[in-house]
Amino acid sequence: MSDVSAVKAALKSQVIETPSWGYGNSGTRFKVFAQPGVPRDPFEKLADAAQVHAYTGVAPKVSLHIPWDKVEDYPALTRHAEDLGLRIGAINSNVFQDDDFKLGSVTHPDPKVRRKATDHLLECVDIMEATGSPDLKLWFSDGTNYPGQDDISGRQDRLAEALAEVYERLGDDQRMLLEYKLFEPAFYTTDVPDWGTAYAHCLKLGPKAQVVVDTGHHAPGTNIEFIVAFLLREGKLGAFDFNSRFYADDDLMAGAADPFQLFRIMHEVVKNGGLEAETNVNFMLDQCHNIEAKIPAVIRSVTNVQEATAKALLIDSEALAAAQHSGDVLASNGVLMDAFNTDVRPLLAEVREELGLARDPFAAYLASGNQERIATDRVGGEQAGWGA
Ligand code: AOS
Ligand code: ZN
Numbered sequence: 001m002s003d004v005s006a007v008k009a010a011l012k013s014q015v016i017e018t019p020s021w022g023y024g025n026s027g028t029r030f031k032v033f034a035q036p037g038v039p040r041d042p043f044e045k046l047a048d049a050a051q052v053h054a055y056t057g058v059a060p061k062v063s064l065h066i067p068w069d070k071v072e073d074y075p076a077l078t079r080h081a082e083d084l085g086l087r088i089g090a091i092n093s094n095v096f097q098d099d100d101f102k103l104g105s106v107t108h109p110d111p112k113v114r115r116k117a118t119d120h121l122l123e124c125v126d127i128m129e130a131t132g133s134p135d136l137k138l139w140f141s142d143g144t145n146y147p148g149q150d151d152i153s154g155r156q157d158r159l160a161e162a163l164a165e166v167y168e169r170l171g172d173d174q175r176m177l178l179e180y181k182l183f184e185p186a187f188y189t190t191d192v193p194d195w196g197t198a199y200a201h202c203l204k205l206g207p208k209a210q211v212v213v214d215t216g217h218h219a220p221g222t223n224i225e226f227i228v229a230f231l232l233r234e235g236k237l238g239a240f241d242f243n244s245r246f247y248a249d250d251d252l253m254a255g256a257a258d259p260f261q262l263f264r265i266m267h268e269v270v271k272n273g274g275l276e277a278e279t280n281v282n283f284m285l286d287q288c289h290n291i292e293a294k295i296p297a298v299i300r301s302v303t304n305v306q307e308a309t310a311k312a313l314l315i316d317s318e319a320l321a322a323a324q325h326s327g328d329v330l331a332s333n334g335v336l337m338d339a340f341n342t343d344v345r346p347l348l349a350e351v352r353e354e355l356g357l358a359r360d361p362f363a364a365y366l367a368s369g370n371q372e373r374i375a376t377d378r379v380g381g382e383q384a385g386w387g388a
């Protein structure tokens with residue numbers, strides 16, 4: 001796409017969904033570093049997400065995680081979101097933080113534990129109904145640590161059974177997003193370890209089940225953009241959990257570790273129709289800001305995704321196709337690299353200006369005084385964190 005107004009229109013319509021847990025305290029198993037001004041409840045998490053939206057103009061949706069964001073009154077939380085100019089995005093289930101799930105949740109050998117896990121997933125569907133959320137995001141920590149610990153294919157049967165029950169409960173405007181992850185916390189087998197497993201389950205379930213690609217959930221060297229192209233071609237790419245990794249599931253800011261990889265992914269998205277509204281790909285972030293200030297880190301992540309998208313949109317697709325058809329390897333690679341090496345920050349600044357926003361959302365937020373204000377105001381109460 002080389003028509004600048006079309007590129008700008010695409011950038012204005014891309015929605016990036018931010019995660020409620022990205023605004024709370026988080027850390028590693030070694031230490032959680034508490035930060036001043038961190039939200040004390042889901043209402044304050046939404047207020048922080050509203051700041052990100054106010055300065056970027058493209059982040060009106062927020063993913064919730066249950067029970068971290070459990071509230072008495074979901075319609076009230078939804079109204080609060082609407083008052084802030086937001087809407088509730090994916091509902092993330094949590095079947096990994098309960099003693100009962102030590103040996104698995106929906107794949108646990110004990111049917112009573114499987115029932116408990118599936119009931120939680122159904123509760124999440126109820127919360128979707130109460131909040132107007134269109135997406136149920138499922139990530140299972142299920143797996144085993146030792147050879148022989150459990151029956152690998154038996155666990156697939158149990159997984160399929162639970163997924164089918166939840167799928168049945170979905171309404172016409174609701175879908176299931178199944179996330180895969182190579183390892184952790186299970187270290188020998190994981191029950192949904194890769195896109196192929198997720199894809200096979202989604203295919204069996206039907207059109208309302210699609211795959212989530214979390215960019216931090218692959219073995220080093222995995223070609224993620226291939227997976228993206230394949231899933232889009234099959235109509236099975238439901239969403240991204242964007243983040244960066246250097247080692248494993250690092251959950252660092254999207255585009256920080258490898259902006260070139262993010263560009264390659266966004267190229268496949270653009271090329272295969274993933275930015276079109278009807279394809280309905282949910283561009284989510286799944287990140288934790290352990291040592292950096294959270295709201296500006298989310299703003300930086302959003303702008304990193306936008307920069308990768310802008311570069312992908314600037315690829316001269318006609319020149320690329322011509323070079324590919326003529327078998328000119330160097331020319332086709334050159335077309336891609338020209339786009340990647342373009343400084344798109346002035347273009348994005350113009351897009352923001354046209355939306356009535358500051359040209360530099362990061363600087364504008366820091367100058368707003370909000371960070372100091374929340375540090376003063378949010379005293380007392382328990383600060384929300386990853387897992388609280
Ligand atoms: C876990 O590794 C996954 O990325 C999930 O998406 C999870 O629900 C999320 O990271 C919050 O912990
Ligand atoms: Zn994730």
Ligand code: ZN
Nearest residue numbers: 214216217249
């Ligand atoms: Zn993860």
